[in-house]
Each structure stands twice: as C-alpha cells, then as structure tokens.
C-alpha cells in the first residue's frame with residue numbers, strides 16, 4: 001500500500017483548521033484539590049452557578065463557588081475515587097430532577113434516581129431544582145382546606161391548601177407522626193403527597209414507606225430520601241428536589257402537599273458544605289445566606305389562581321428545637337417565613353396528651369379562611385377555652401374550694417383535652433370531627449366520666465356510620481351545620497345507648 005504524502009498533509013491541515021482551542025479549554029477543567037465531598041477545579045472559566053459538572057469517573061458535581069482562578073464544586077456521590085489532576089467537564093445544564101406522575105409510589109434520592117429496587121423511573125420530563133417562586137399575580141389567597149384528619153389541627157390550627165405551616169418541637173414529640181397521619185388522611189382526597197426525608201436513618205424511612213403502603217397511600221406519594229449516611233450536598237438538595245416534583249403537579253392544576261422532615265438537618269448540611277467551601281461563617285457558624293436557603297424553598301408553596309390552573313402546593317416544613325427553645329436561630333428564621341406553626345411540646349407528650357400540640361403557641365395565620373364552615377362554627381371558642389383551662393388548672397392546684405363556674409370550666413377543659421387526643425395513624429373524617437366537637441362544646445359530654453370520653457368518641461363514630469349516614473354526608477357535602485336540631489338529636493340518641501363504665 002502506497003502512502004500519499006499530499007493526502008496526509010491535507011488531513012493534518014484540515015485538523016489544524018478545525019481545531020478550536022477555546023472550547024476545550026473552557027469546558028474541561030482539572031481538579032486541583034479534593035476532600036470531604038468538595039473539589040476545586042481550575043480551567044472552568046465559563047461554568048455557571050449551580051451547573052452540573054461531570055468528573056472523569058462519571059460522578060457528578062455541582063458548581064457552587066465561582067472564584068477568579070477556580071471553581072468550588074460539591075460532589076454529588078462517592079468522592080473517594082476522585083484525585084487531584086482528574087478531568088472535570090461542564091454539562092451545560094443546571095441541576096435538574098425527573099418529575100411527573102411516574103414518580104408516584106417510588107422512593108428516590110435527591111437526584112431523582114430510584115432507591116427502592118423497583119427499576120428505573122420511566123419519565124421524560126425534567127425540572128430545574130432551583131426555579132423562581134410563582135409571581136404575585138399568579139397566586140390567589142388560600143381558600144380550600146387541607147384536611148389533616150387530626151382533630152387538634154383541623155379544629156385549632158386549620159391548614160389551607162397553598163399554606164406553609166411549620167411543625168416545630170423537640171426530638172421525639174410526634175412531629176413525623178403528624179405529617180405521616182396527614183398523608184394517610186389524603187387517601188380519598190384529590191391531593192398528592194411528597195415526603196422529603198432529610199438525614200434520617202434508612203430504617204426509619206423504610207418503616208415510613210411501609211406505613212404508606214399498608215394504609216394504601218403510597219400510590220399517590222413520592223418519597224425523596226437523603227439518608228444520614230449520604231454526603232451533605234445531597235441533604236442540602238433534597239428539599240429542592242421535592243419541591244420541584246411538587247411544582248410540576250401544581251402547574252398542572254393538581255393539589256400537592258410537601259413535607260420537609262426536617263429543615264434543621266438541611267441547615268446543618270448547608271453549614272457543613274459552606275464551611276468546607278470556605279464561605280465566611282456567621283451566627284452559630286451558619287453562612288450569611290441561611291435565611292435565603294429556607295425562604296426561597298418555602299416561597300415556592302402557593303395557591304395558583306384559576307387562570308393558572310388553580311393548583312396548589314402546601315408546605316409542611318419541620319424544625320427540631322433543643323429543650324423547647326423556639327427562639328433559637330433556625331427556628332425563628334423559619335417561623336418568620338411560614339404562615340403559622342404547630343408547636344409540639346415534650347411535657348404534654350410525656351403526660352399522654354398526644355398529639356402534643358400546645359394550643360397557646362400554635363397558630364395558623366391564613367388557614368382560618370379555608371376552614372370548613374361547620375368546623376369554624378363548632379370549634380370557634382375551643383382554643384380560648386383550652387388556654388383558659390390550662391391557666392385555671394395551674395391555679396386550681398393551690399386550693400380545693402372552687403366555685404361552681406370554675407369547676408365547670410375545669411370539667412369541660414378536662415374533656416376537651418380528652419377529645420383532642422388521638423392515637424397513632426388514626427385520621428378522622430372531618431364530618432365526624434365536627435360531630436364530636438359539637439357534642440363537646442354543647443355540653444353533651446359534661447356528664448360522661450373523663451375516662452370514658454375516648455371510648456364514647458370511638459363508639460359514637462361507629463354509631464354515626466351505622467345510624468346517621470345522611471347527616472354525615474350532608475355535613476361533608478355542604479360543609480355547613482345542618483338546620484334544626486338534627487345534630488343534637490343524634491348525640492342524644494347515642495347517649496341513650498352508650499353504657500358508661502361501672503365504677
């Protein structure tokens with residue numbers, strides 16, 4: 001075979017002409033330092049903030065600090081194989097996650113990759129994890145209720161669709177249970193659910209997923225989990241991944257509730273990666289933008305107006321306190337961003353009042369306008385009654401001679417506390433909640449021994465299902481109290497068949 005010199009030289013000339021050094025230099029960088037899940041790379045002059053970058057071993061990273069000579073990158077995966085001198089390439093994309101209905105019923109990591117062993121998620125849609133919140137004009141005020149099925153919440157601190165309600169309390173006070181029960185109660189509602197588990201033990205997430213499956217709500221739930229053993233960047237990203245998946249539903253006219261369990265751990269993960277990126281530390285060593293970390297997340301919750309499809313995204317963020325201190329840095333930040341908080345208190349929890357909601361410190365700033373009319377009417381004074389009961393209770397410990405009205409208030413208060421107790425994973429339909437609170441506030445329970453109240457309620461609900469189906473249906477459909485004395489008549493009829501415990 002003869003080699004033609006002019007052919008070779010023309011090929012070389014062509015190669016030289018096609019060579020465009022600029023692109024290569026800007027799109028591929030070199031790792032100059034790596035450790036603790038953070039890398040610095042040189043030569044990525046055109047990298048965008050938040051851009052996805054790919055290391056030579058296939059692991060992805062996200063550009064965080066864009067500095068004069070180098071780019072600080074958080075590594076989104078195992079980083080032990082990445083070495084100084086490795087190549088790192090731009091992808092031209094900012095961080096995205098897969099979204100869509102195909103994700104329902106699945107457990108995914110913050111990158112949207114399935115971790116439940118059920119095979120790949122077949123979805124063609126992606127959404128950027130950082131997108132602007134809906135504008136003012138696209139929103140409307142909260143007007144539809146989100147029924148949690150928890151009496152103490154639906155009656156005292158109602159939540160509306162599109163609201164941001166903080167759930168705050170010490171560890172082991174039943175925070176997760178409140179969110180899980182709220183999701184269980186969506187079984188027959190037109191509401192999709194996203195549960196974002198941040199820094200939890202894999203075994204805990206596993207048992208939560210199992211609870212969803214057992215109660216038949218897993219099919220309408222996406223679980224996003226960044227476990228305790230995952231690197232900090234994944235914990236930081238998890239809530240944004242969850243809200244992006246939720247936004248896709250909201251912009252398609254659906255209703256979705258997103259639970260962030262919990263944002264304290266996300267803030268700690270963000271602090272870790274900020275310190276490693278050598279950003280200046282501020283109060284409690286958190287970086288200066290820790291407020292923005294949560295505000296830009298929670299602002300994405302909204303109720304859209306009808307022109308935009310009328311969908312909603314309700315956010316239930318969690319914050320864990322130390323020794324009930326709701327005045328600490330992260331709790332006050334998140335309290336100021338949200339539209340109210342549900343404060344769970346350990347001493348109530350340990351004294352058997354579960355859910356341990358502190359009625360005095362819990363508020364819902366916008367939910368009242370979304371509350372069911374009937375519930376609003378029967379539960380109107382409940383909060384104040386409960387607060388005055390707690391005050392009287394403390395003061396009554398000192399004296400035994402109480403006048404009649406004080407004693408009556410104490411008796412009513414004790415029954416109120418009993419009625420607001422609720423077991424684990426036992427959400428109650430709102431019409432039944434209205435009935436029992438009606439019975440309580442109209443004084444029908446005053447002659448029922450306190451110890452019998454829980455049993456009275458349970459049997460009353462069963463009796464209503466069997467004997468007053470139409471009354472329940474009317475309550476559910478109209479959301480208003482029935483005219484006449486139908487409700488009183490129902491309570492009185494049941495009281496005739498209820499047998500108090502012999503003492």
Ligand SMILES: Nc1ncnc2c1ncn2[C@@H]1O[C@H](COP(=O)(O)OP(=O)(O)OP(=O)(O)O)[C@@H](O)[C@H]1O
Nearest residue numbers: 170171172173174175176177178354355422423424
């Ligand atoms: N209403 C309830 N009735 C009975 N037990 C409850 C109730 N609510 C919570 N518990 C129990 O209390 C324990 C703590 O609840 P949970 O895990 O929800 O608390 P948490 O505040 O989320 O805890 P952590 O700080 O570990 O996240 C659980 O074992 C749960 O079963």
